[in-house]
Amino acid sequence: MSKFKIAIAGLGRIGKIHLNNLLQIPDITVVAATDPDEDCLSHAKEKGVPFVTHSFQNMLDSTKIDAILICSPTDTHADYVETAAKMGIHLFCEKPLDLSVKRVVEVLEVVKANNVKLMLGFNRRFDKEFRKVKELVKNDAVGQPHLVKITSRDPGAPPIGYIETSGGLFLDMTIHDFDMARFVVDNEITEVYAKGTVLVNPEIGAAGDIDTAVVTMTYTDGSMAVIDNSREAAYGYDQRVEVFGSKGMVQSNNNFHDSHKLYNKTGIHAALPLHFFLERYQEAYKTEIQDFVKALYNGSNMPVNGDDGLKSLKIALAALKSVQEGRPVKIAEIQ
Amino acid sequence: MSKFKIAIAGLGRIGKIHLNNLLQIPDITVVAATDPDEDCLSHAKEKGVPFVTHSFQNMLDSTKIDAILICSPTDTHADYVETAAKMGIHLFCEKPLDLSVKRVVEVLEVVKANNVKLMLGFNRRFDKEFRKVKELVKNDAVGQPHLVKITSRDPGAPPIGYIETSGGLFLDMTIHDFDMARFVVDNEITEVYAKGTVLVNPEIGAAGDIDTAVVTMTYTDGSMAVIDNSREAAYGYDQRVEVFGSKGMVQSNNNFHDSHKLYNKTGIHAALPLHFFLERYQEAYKTEIQDFVKALYNGSNMPVNGDDGLKSLKIALAALKSVQEGRPVKIAEIQ
């Protein structure tokens, strides 16, 4: 069997990580890359990517491609996916597919009609900590889940300019937690109550967004999940999950720089959590792409699919509506 | 100065604890005790309490009393407090004063009019773990508080008969957490959204109560608190607090049977949390009564007063209304 030919669209921070991880997987070849930025293309060239171009369409036209990773800005995702799907190319797309439910549904129909595979980039599903929690829940270690608690705090807010176009806290940041709430207990959310506010930086409020939130959610069986978010944790990236059930509880913890404990006159001191997602999820990004490639080779289901993206999007929009209207919102209200 | 003369009404589980702790405080005398149960009175006799009687009124009439501890059933609290207050006797009363806001307000007016001191038995305020959290918050160790997280899970549900008369989860169990939410950041709650359900035992639902809840609350400054409750944690009593703020976060943990770690082929194993409130708050109960006696002697403010009881009651009633009506409820709605 000849090697899978993979292309990559978008060579920003996350695109570069995926490129690097792809290059370490035997049995695939990275055949092409596209990005508007010249330096990014040079980077890909140096890494040995044979064909680079500023144009997505040019890349598709010039090279035989089996699968493509879409790591370009959010507003390109839907179009790129559609275009590539119509050419029979399998897809890995960073979240979200689009901020509009209608558009996402359209795109997923095109994907389905063209019989290509689509994986969404919910990288946390590939983190060993959350995988262990899910595995224990699945193996009945905590019994019937009653409550899922997710803490998700960034070490610092992104630039205001980013916030203005990101779709806001729920669509940009909490969307990972919505996916985690579904993933970790393998259950669907039916209702959301979100309370959000601006406590970190008033400019975030001026930009129409919130920076601190508590989101309570209900699953199909009446069990609950609660997420707490902040755009700025002084001590760094805080990513914890706890699942409480009829037989017990399982918690994952942050990953720390090291395990040292220093005892001195003032107390006992330990290292902080790894700074942010690039550090914390370094291994998860590797596993994510390896699992994408594995699913391509095995013809098996993608570990995260388009429907997962759609469902998290609906929860995020329900949370937004909940904050705006000050009431719990059913997911069924979001169309 | 002659020793303070203290009486105790109600010698059930908690009354016995208070009696025992009182007997270890020098500079006070336990002069009388009342309880409908003969064995309880015998117990007090054996411990050296000189006057015991089945009748609360008889106790007040027969003995010179400076202060009284009310540990009898909830439905006696308001009347006993009123009666004693009118006689100029200082009061320690187990929570709640009453399940009706109107009645509590009445009683507090009597207390005020008679110029006696009243302390409410929110024992957790005297636990070293929560005190440390409060101290650090007060000393600006976490900066401006943004989020308070309280986990409060019992090791097992009380008998259905108890549940039916207890006022339900919020008034019986969560009320401690409502007080903790106020205590730990020294701020007031303005709004509550509560989601409650029956996941532990359907009989609890049949009795009109819930056994699992997530309560989101808003403080006066827009910061938030979230409480999660369960009537049954398979691993025992779970009592944790986390305060997240602009400069950092502080967490308290459970207290465990011991600190051992056993490493073997199957993993690393450690001891469970202390089983329930009697074990976990053993020292807190001592400190609570010592602080009550100290405040009597110093003429200083009671560390928990009637208004604290009233405020937590209102939050509990707002939470109940929130579950019933499926919407956030302002505390100002509760009168």
Place this chain on the structure above:
Amino acid sequence: MSKFKIAIAGLGRIGKIHLNNLLQIPDITVVAATDPDEDCLSHAKEKGVPFVTHSFQNMLDSTKIDAILICSPTDTHADYVETAAKMGIHLFCEKPLDLSVKRVVEVLEVVKANNVKLMLGFNRRFDKEFRKVKELVKNDAVGQPHLVKITSRDPGAPPIGYIETSGGLFLDMTIHDFDMARFVVDNEITEVYAKGTVLVNPEIGAAGDIDTAVVTMTYTDGSMAVIDNSREAAYGYDQRVEVFGSKGMVQSNNNFHDSHKLYNKTGIHAALPLHFFLERYQEAYKTEIQDFVKALYNGSNMPVNGDDGLKSLKIALAALKSVQEGRPVKIAEIQ
């Protein structure tokens, strides 16, 4: 059965603790106390001890006593034990009985001849942490023990005057660890190699003692123990045990002021260990005296007996010899 009549000799720091703990045990009466210091006697009077005197002999002559606690200075222990034993009085004696093996053997013969019970005050055996380790070892949780590791560090050195008369580090401080090494795996020591030095305070060296030591010991079955000691740990009292065996390992940890964790920009910070033995072993002292009284009532074996004292003394003397002669020393060499 009438209440056991207990007397106490020596009302220093540890004597006061025992007195207080005795007073909380029903079914015994503290009938007398002796101490050269007037304030100490007043203290006992206030606590309700009916007969107090400066003279040990006077106490024995004037009162009917079933058992006596010897908490007076070390150089009185042997004589007091002998005198009381000859009168048929049961004994609890703080460690050590004496610093001379010959004298200890003599005293134990008197105790035996008079058929009285003698318990030695190795308080750490009653600490819940070490008890849990012993229980797990006994229950085969770690299999056959291969290695015992004991860390024992004081928060600060005692005054030089004390050091000069204490018998030195091994006889005064490490003797508890020698007993622990025997206790935790229920095995006997046959050989000791000790390396000691002066790193904390040169005055300690000038007084002929050491302040830092590592002691390697061999058990009868060839398994080993290692103790590390320091007179001064900047972070407080460090008391840990680890038992490693064929099936696993168990560790106990220090007890801390509280369980808080503070996360801020500089790291994660936690509370220090409880300061010193009075805080750390507060509960152990209670259990110790309760178990002494229990053994008196049940006529059962004392939980720590004179032979335990003798064996630890021999290990300590072997350690001293090892440091002096720079070689491993067999316990059998110590007579």
Place this chain on the structure above:
Amino acid sequence: MSKFKIAIAGLGRIGKIHLNNLLQIPDITVVAATDPDEDCLSHAKEKGVPFVTHSFQNMLDSTKIDAILICSPTDTHADYVETAAKMGIHLFCEKPLDLSVKRVVEVLEVVKANNVKLMLGFNRRFDKEFRKVKELVKNDAVGQPHLVKITSRDPGAPPIGYIETSGGLFLDMTIHDFDMARFVVDNEITEVYAKGTVLVNPEIGAAGDIDTAVVTMTYTDGSMAVIDNSREAAYGYDQRVEVFGSKGMVQSNNNFHDSHKLYNKTGIHAALPLHFFLERYQEAYKTEIQDFVKALYNGSNMPVNGDDGLKSLKIALAALKSVQEGRPVKIAEIQ
């Protein structure tokens, strides 16, 4: 500057790891590899190594080589290093250079005479846990070091055949801990007392080796170190260091599979340490080779040099002598 040309001798388990790590370093080329095994050579070929051969000499003769990694069996190290050094090739050699002090001294003289660089493969120096401990010690976080404690236990004993040729526990396994004892406080060992025994497997004893040991060492300033070793820890690879000093203590801990904690009726359960050195030191191996390449490029001192190897060898031989003669042995006795 043209890329450094690197060769590798020996493609066993550790050789393959180094090869893989080398291939990810830009600015060097792996030009050749040698191994007696055909499959190993095929492996290197597949990875893109241009020249592979069964003969070490042939490799040196056929290719221009700047530096070579010696990962072949121990008995080839000295000869290979000598041969390559004489050709002006820089060297990375797995420990030990040789089991004879005389031979090591000879080889180091050849290295020096030919002015090539030599790095010894003490991989643990590059582990982030131990580096953090060393950094804190260096920065005076614990003040003057008084005691170093090293726990080093393997998850299982190697085959008896391996043990017979390995030089035994001290030369094969503890040698890493001897190096760590020097590294972590940057001080030299002057005396060793070792107690070793056979508790894991009598066949190890029959092969003339020990499987369990406690080693006490003295530094130049009288401070001490203690190592405990076992060939078989039921719970996996146990690698911990603790440095206790005048201002405090620092501990490193094992690295675990993940951070989960499972609370259920029977206790709290967590994941085991990473199984063995390949897992635990995966990152350390990368850093080690990167630092070797960096030192080549910068012309700076090697982070671990031949003298480090010689010193640890002498400590190991002193430990062996100590066990054999049952007495402390000065390093100066070993020539």
